[in-house]
Amino acid sequence: MAVVERPQIYAGTRIPSPVPTILEVPEALRLSDDILEINFGPNHPSTHGVLRLIIELHGERVVGLRAVVGYLHTGFEKNMEYKSWWKAVTYSPRIDYLSFQANELVFVLAVEKLLGIEAPQKAVWMRMLLTELNRIHSHLIWLATAALELGAISMFWYCFREREQILDLFELVTGARMHTRYFQVGGLAEDIPRGFFPEARRFCDRMPKAIDEYEALVDQNEIWLERTKGIGLLSSEDALALGQSGPVLRGSGVDWDLRRDQPYLAYESVDFNVPVYENGDVWDRYKVHMDEMRESTRIAVQCLNRLQRMDGKPWSIDDRKLVLPPREELHTSMESLIHHFKIVTEGYRVPEGEVYTTVESPRGELGCFVVSDGGAKPWRVKFRAPSFVALQATATCMSDALIADLIAIVGSLDTVMGEVDR
Amino acid sequence: MPGFVESRNERGEQTVVIEPERLVEACEHLREDGFNFLSDVTAVDYFGWGSKGVAGYIGTASGRNLNAPGSQGLERQPSVKPKRFAVNYHLLAIPDGRRARVQVWLDDGESVPSVVRVWPTADWHEREAWDMMGIRFEGHPNLSRILMEDDWEGHPLRKDYPLGGEPVRFSGDE
Secondary structure (H helix, E strand, O other): OOOOOOOOOOOOOOOOOOOOEEOOOOOHHOOOEEEEEEEEEOOOOOOOOOOOOEEEEEOOOOEEEEEEEOOOOHHHHHHHOOOOOOHHHHHHHHHHHOOOHHHHHHHHHHHHHHOOOOOOHHHHHHHHHHHHHHHHHHHHHHHHHHHOOOOOOHHHHHHHHHHHHHHHHHHHOOOOOOOOOOOEEEOOOOOOOOOHHHHHHHHHHHHHHHHHHHHHHHOOHHHHHHHHHHOOOOOOOOOOOOOOOOOOOOOOOOOOOOHHOOOEEEEEEEOOOOOOOOOOOOOHHHHHHHHHHHHHHHHHHHHHHHOOOOOOOOEOOOOOOOOOOOOHHHHHHHHHHHHHHHHHHOOOOOOOEEEEEEEEEEEEEEEEEEEOOOOOOEEEEEEHHHHHHHHOOOHHHHOOOOOHHHHHHHOOOOHHHHHHHO | OOEEEEEEEEOEEEEEOHHHHHHHHHHHHHHHHOOOOEEEEEEEEEEOOOOOOEEOOEOOOOOOOOOOOOOOOOOOOOOOOOOOOOEEEEEEOOOOEEEEEEEEEEEEEEEEEHHHHOOHHHHHHHEEEEHHHHOOEEEOOOOOOOOOOOOOOOOOOOOOOOOOOOOOHHHHHH
């Protein structure tokens, strides 16, 4: 096996100037007549959606690069302004279709902060459990597709095997495999169903072994090593300046995780490590993803332990002006019927104000800025999408890279185009 | 701080309002102060804000004071905003974890200086604010549309831009 030199993080900045996101062809090369301009995407199997990169090549070397996004723009934020708070929750998971729980969580947390309410403990721990499972789900898809793009097709099938189990768990709890809309303002939409805990435990027992299997597949694989080590370098200073977060930031040696450093939900009461790697290459981002899956499994087990002792506890606050009354009451109670009607038609009102909440989504810092005028609909909702920011690092990571490494580098930034374009 | 107008702390979030003219100076000052991470740039359009009073039950954790303005019966107006648009910069200091929001106010047609030179990550955030809200960022190296097409007319997230504002073309329209 070839010995791969560990790369040194470069000195100084590599962020292109004057536009940080556009790699410009050097003037001397531009005149040389040897530049080939090609379109990578928007329809390309390796673009994780519809990303278009305009690349200028000199031989096999990428000398110019510009990203064009917006092909998936659907106007989620505009639409949310026209829906009552209660209905707007449904939009948030669809923004990032791989980490839907995190998007749902950040919006619900923002509305709860405006209202000044706190969800009951059972809801808090269940939210943590599901977002951690969702993190594993998202990382699995990242690993599956990133490896697939580098030719490791079998990885795809292995990862989707475990992903299927996670989706089955979501289906068991919420009735939906994706876009669950299980979190809602005040707690959860339903109680945890019977039969969930044994299934979830079986998965948590299985997952560490599955991660060992993935690592056995690629960790010693010469092709994988050659194609990931020392590729797509991003120093910690550049990562911070470019606003990178999540695995990209931690792969560049910045020890920062919102779950540990600005705990929300009940992350201060669980025990987990934050993996950090120093070299800022594709390999390190891969290692961060793998370690995070292990840590997420650990958190999930701790959540399960806690939740199993909460049987019979409330899963949602008991404020009939905010959460729907139990279904069975509608047949016997006039009051409940009125409350149900009022919430579904008019919705509840949220006090005037503006809040910015952040959670650590699988892709990094996911923020939600919400402005309310005191009415029944949000005045403005803005999602700080980590994928949108991650794509800005493409030009920096790609400087002096070869065309063949483009796939590995863009893949390692773990972008979901639905979230980029919103 | 340069260009300081006012500062408020609501719901545990620190907001600093800055004069648009001195935004870059203030941002450089904040970056020196440890805010090395620009999390987000959000433009908000307050067109029509407070044009109708809000009444009805306001969900709160404890209060059901029916005699307070804004609860059932009595109408309440939201607080007056100084200008039409606000641009919010959400800052984070890594590793000590402080957060702050820098806010500038402007009317339609006015511009704010770009902070791309302070935090390169502002590049796409500002392009998005221009595309969606029509906020012009002075000194941005590449202020073009990012999510909408290059020849799009209007700025879709403005309040006077209707939902479903895309014109429908018919074959007989030629």
